[in-house]
Amino acid sequence: MGVILKDLQRVQWSRLQAAGGASARAVPALLSKAAWSDRDTARLAVDELGDLVCELGFVVQEATAPTVPFLVELAGAPHVLCKADVLELLRKIFIGRQWSAASQAFSSGTDIHLAQQVGWEAAAQEAVRAGHHVFEGLTSSVDPDVAQAAAKLLQSFEEDSRLSPEAKGRETNR
Numbered sequence: 001m002g003v004i005l006k007d008l009q010r011v012q013w014s015r016l017q018a019a020g021g022a023s024a025r026a027v028p029a030l031l032s033k034a035a036w037s038d039r040d041t042a043r044l045a046v047d048e049l050g051d052l053v054c055e056l057g058f059v060v061q062e063a064t065a066p067t068v069p070f071l072v073e074l075a076g077a078p079h080v081l082c083k084a085d086v087l088e089l090l091r092k093i094f095i096g097r098q099w100s101a102a103s104q105a106f107s108s109g110t111d112i113h114l115a116q117q118v119g120w121e122a123a124a125q126e127a128v129r130a131g132h133h134v135f136e137g138l139t140s141s142v143d144p145d146v147a148q149a150a151a152k153l154l155q156s157f158e159e160d161s162r163l164s165p166e167a168k169g170r171e172t173n174r
Contacts, residue, residue, distance in 0.1 A: 024063035042082035065123035072131035087149035
């Protein structure tokens, strides 16, 4: 796995939930494929990864937060050919608020508890925010797609800081 992604084995992926309740055991292979493959194969790996950790492009999973630092690594690695795709996935993870919205909708009078899932969102958003310095550097990339994707992600941070907690619950599909 080389210099990047060296800590993949420290995460117990098979114990983490991905989309549809499936195990996240495929995450390390997809991250490696995204890191070391040609552009088309890497982009497909990021797409598959998104299906696992950010279902439908806005529903985070238990495995999402542990995946984010590796996505940030990919975004910052010079040789990775799918950076714009990685940045877009990170943006989707960051703005994903499906569980928060559902929790607010059901909080009045029902017995549905989504605290664990809302916690997944918060942890994933915090993990994305931790890559801020990497994203700032990418805004000056010579690849206009990468620069634009990084700027769009940073803009999401700014927009998020202006939202009230109630509005954040409603902003699931920005």
